[in-house]
Amino acid sequence: MTNTVSDEGLDLLFREARSMNGWLDKEVSDEQIHAIYELLKMGPTSANQQPGRFVWCKSKEAKEKLAETASEQNKKKILTAPVCVIIGYDLDFHEELPWLFPHADAKSWFEGDEAARKESAFRNSALQGAYLMLAARALGLDCGPMSGFDQDAATKAFFANQPRYRADWICSIGYGDRSTIFPRSPRPEFDTFNKLL
Template sequence: MLSEHHWDLLLRQARSFNGWLPRPVEPALLRELYELAKMGPTSMNCSPARFIFVTSAAARERLLPLLAAGNVEKTRTAPVTVIVGAARNFQQRMPQLFPQRPTARSIFDGNDALRESTAFRNSSLQGAYLMLAARGLGLDCGPMSGFDAAAVEAEFLAGEDVAVNFLCNLGHGDPGSLFERLPRLAFDEACRVL
């Protein structure tokens, strides 16, 4: 069982940062981050998420014009922005990832709606695992919508069969960028037990 400190780190005290301290994130830490995040479960181990770590100034400059105005400055100062994508034809890897059922791929071949919903759902899970792993490694996160998905795909994923799901800034958050913690729904507002 995790300690109270760990629950605070992962969820209770974790915040979405809007500003970043000028501290780099080493490439080795990004590899460690992925090695942890990839272990989170997905349906039939389909693992559709694809991660592009935008770290260089040149790559960041390509990304900034594709963002909603409110996301530009926080991304400009972030050491890393992760483009969390979903492989549209993830099922091609299923013989490798789900070998106990060699025909699993056929469930998705020719069924665009099932393939798209499965890729979106599971890449969202994998993006959340990435954020939890980042927090566990001492990084802060700033997940974002508010970008031109088609433009991000054209700029960073041209020729790849990957759809953008969401973006997430990573680094060491600037506490001065935080605002008052926003409310959450109570159990009875968000949950039912049947």
């Protein structure tokens, strides 16, 4: 029989986990950041594309630089978080496929088709961002995902030397201040948005 996650683990990852708006003054170590990545990279992506590109803004200067690209309501969330991650993607991820997916000539599937590369990079890097959040939660940290920022400005500010990378969304990570969260929003029952055929 396959092992399953305990009820306590499911609470940690899903049922009791919340998106944080404020943070306790408690550091996230470089070791914790590396541990998050070591978990998230194990999540599946199509043909092991691994198109996600991550910038971990931990220093005061990096967070200030990122906050300059954010909406007013998100600036404080970025500045006060121990770490804020930019989740981006590489439009030329296919160049890495010969070693990431050596089972087939996967690079040829995407050569000359930038639209297909963008669609696949966007989809699979979003998956990797979700894995990042689950990994952080599994390691006892909280998350605050955000999309209220200027993606082009963040791309220019953080990926200037990688012209084929694009910033997509951001996620603050740390120890959340639960006094700052809203009451949980409704979650639909299965029959609302599902069909079982």
